[in-house]
Amino acid sequence: MSQVRIPPVLRETVGGERELPASGDTVAAVLDDLFARYPALRDRVTEEGALSRFVNVYVNGRDVRYGTGLETAVGPDDQVILLPAMAGGRA
Amino acid sequence: MAAGRPPPGILDDIVAAIGNTPMVELSRIAPPPGVQLFAKIEGANPTGSVKDRIARSMLAEAVASGALAPGQTILEPSSGNTGISLAVVGGRMGHPVRIVMPDNTTPEREQLLRAHGAEIMFSPGAEGPNGAIRMAERLAAADPSLFMPFQYANEANPRAHEQTTGPEILDAVPDVDVFVAGLGTGGTLTGVGRALKAARPGVRLVAAEPLPGEQVQGLRSLEEGYVPPVLDASVLDDRYLVSNREAVVGTRRLMAEEGIFAGLSSGAALTVALRVAAEMDRGSIVVLLADGGAKYLSTGLWERDLDVLESDMEGQVLW
Numbered sequence: 001m002s003q004v005r006i007p008p009v010l011r012e013t014v015g016g017e018r019e020l021p022a023s024g025d026t027v028a029a030v031l032d033d034l035f036a037r038y039p040a041l042r043d044r045v046t047e048e049g050a051l052s053r054f055v056n057v058y059v060n061g062r063d064v065r066y067g068t069g070l071e072t073a074v075g076p077d078d079q080v081i082l083l084p085a086m087a088g089g090r091a
Numbered sequence: 092m093a094a095g096r097p098p099p100g101i102l103d104d105i106v107a108a109i110g111n112t113p114m115v116e117l118s119r120i121a122p123p124p125g126v127q128l129f130a131k132i133e134g135a136n137p138t139g140s141v142k143d144r145i146a147r148s149m150l151a152e153a154v155a156s157g158a159l160a161p162g163q164t165i166l167e168p169s170s171g172n173t174g175i176s177l178a179v180v181g182g183r184m185g186h187p188v189r190i191v192m193p194d195n196t197t198p199e200r201e202q203l204l205r206a207h208g209a210e211i212m213f214s215p216g217a218e219g220p221n222g223a224i225r226m227a228e229r230l231a232a233a234d235p236s237l238f239m240p241f242q243y244a245n246e247a248n249p250r251a252h253e254q255t256t257g258p259e260i261l262d263a264v265p266d267v268d269v270f271v272a273g274l275g276t277g278g279t280l281t282g283v284g285r286a287l288k289a290a291r292p293g294v295r296l297v298a299a300e301p302l303p304g305e306q307v308q309g310l311r312s313l314e315e316g317y318v319p320p321v322l323d324a325s326v327l328d329d330r331y332l333v334s335n336r337e338a339v340v341g342t343r344r345l346m347a348e349e350g351i352f353a354g355l356s357s358g359a360a361l362t363v364a365l366r367v368a369a370e371m372d373r374g375s376i377v378v379l380l381a382d383g384g385a386k387y388l389s390t391g392l393w394e395r396d397l398d399v400l401e402s403d404m405e406g407q408v409l410w
Binding site: 053054058061062063065066067081083085 | 300302303318327328329330331332333
């Protein structure tokens with residue numbers, strides 16, 4: 001199972017967990033697995049079925065939007081990170 | 092300086108020294124055979140960061156458009172570099188400068204801002220850069236006498252890079268295949284990206300993005316997240332998260348292997364450049380090192396135990 005990191009702003013939807021195991025071999029399947037267990041998470045991170053523009057998803061640090069999106073492959077040892085969009089601090 | 096043009100080789104003002112920074116090949120940090128790695132050293136700008144370029148362009152365009160009146164106070168949210176650049180460029184033009192900065196950056200930034208005559212207003216560090224933006228927007232809305240360049244939404248920000256940084260990169264490395272830079276406002280990647288893609292349509296633009304510590308993710312809702320309006324995501328081809336620990340390791344490599352004294356985001360950009368290089372057979376990568384190391388000395392970045400340093404950085408806004 002891959003591990004999914006949940007940012008502080010979304011933890012209330014998953015019972016306060018910081019990281020959750022999830023099954024699935026694509027980002028879409030991993031998220032569906034989480035949504036089935038935590039329906040409130042779906043409401044927060046999707047807009048009309050698509051990922052909210054305020055949420056970024058990374059597999060092993062790489063933003064999936066610039067790869068194959070929700071069809072990005074996820075292996076059992078991979079780390080998936082959900083992160084709210086933030087301005088970089090370097091500015 | 093007497094009236095008239097200065098003699099050849101002498102600049103008439105420190106602002107004229109902005110840009111035309113060195114490009115250095117990183118041959119000791121050996122990328123895979125066939126791949127060349129070059130660094131654009133933005134720490135060589137007058138205040139030690141790439142932000143000098145946008146401070147100059149944002150204020151020059153504001154004067155030209157009439158948005159900035161003589162003597163008008165400049166207000167800007169910044170975690171340091173842009174504020175320091177505005178303090179110098181704005182100060183030279185006779186404007187008071189007020190900076191909204193998170194209260195958990197490094198003390199060097201506060202000292203430099205005050206030394207350059209800027210006034211500082213602190214925003215809660217736990218709210219990260221987004222908190223400084225919100226506070227500055229409130230202040231600007233309440234006091235119309237203030238002029239806010241607002242680097243996150245000011246097209247003069249990417250334009251500075253489209254007109255200066257990008258062409259400088261093409262002059263130095265005409266066959267550039269990949270450009271890597273840190274993602275803050277998005278101005279550098281957007282502006283350089285437009286210049287490079289106009290000249291070389293196949294060039295790849297890759298962003299190094301900070302993985303924020305839990306203590307600076309103080310958002311109450313996702314909608315408080317912020318996508319800077321100047322970021323043109325269509326120029327990006329890839330985007331990688333970099334942890335503080337990886338950024339420190341990269342920054343130390345620049346110092347130890349190349350003798351380059353750069354800031355934390357430079358180490359992050361190097362980390363991503365090497366990740367991209369590992370997937371290439373041949374080609375040229377240019378990585379932008381956004382600032383010098385001086386503003387990070389108090390963190391002990393180059394000498395403290397990595398685990399302790401990583402723990403201390405958790406609650407700071409450093410890049």
